Amino acid sequence: MICFVDDLRLEMRAERHAALGDAIRLAIVDQLLLSDRAPVELRQLLEVESNLLAHHLDVLESVGMISRFQSSGDGRRRYVHLIRGSLVDLGLGRRMEPARALFVCTKNSARSQLAAAMWRSVTGAPADSAGTHPADALHVGAVDAARRVGLDLSGATPHPLDQIAELPDLVVTVCDQAHEELAPNANWLHWSIADPVPDGTRAAFDSTVNQLRERITGLVGDSGIAS
Secondary structure (H helix, E strand, O other): OOOHHHHHHHHHHHHHHHOOOOOHHHHHHHHHHHHHOOHHHHHHHHHHOOOHHHHHHHHHOOOOEEEEEOOHHHHHOEEEEEHHHHHOOOOOOOOOOOOOOOEEEOOOOOOOHHHHHHHHHOOOOOEEEEOOOOOOOOHHHHHHHHHHOOOOOOOOOOOEEHHHEEEEEEEEEHHHHHHHHHHHOOOEEOOOOOOOOOOOOOOHHHHHHHHHEEEEEEHOOOOOOOO
16 A cells, blocks of 8 residues: 555654653643753652653654753753654644743853843743853854844843842743753743854854744744734
């Protein structure tokens, strides 16, 4: 029997729906829609044993819904990331109303600054950024990447996290090292985004911008995009 592309796609969708037919796996996807999570964090949030969690992660990975990768901070740690394209046509999604946000990385010289600027542009809501060990100035690559997509970081400067008097309800770490150093509570979100600074190329900074746009629009949905 000839197997057409649409047949393959239908089979793949059926496998993914079957994978999500389990309550624990659906809860894992719900968590990963908002935040990358280490397995230990998923165990705590979902209150499941490590061997059971490993089984459910294996199932989700086998149908192409998640990826697992090594932390760029603590090399002994791994993060689980939802492949958002796998949700196409599944009718799934958790959305958040745009609100004031704080984005945190280590040096506050690239990722968190770009995330805050993108959040303001996409949602129209206020956003700040901070670093656990802030640099003296923004990286020129971040300023240039922001300008290429119509964002202005020319007047931004790095700020230390401990000088922010009141944290908003929405705090997002965009750096593995900062996330692991701070050990935040489960209300914080984490987006594991590679630091473009060591690479230093235009492509690396543009990739960071694209990832942040995808994360933000995925979080707030079309209804949250400022007109």
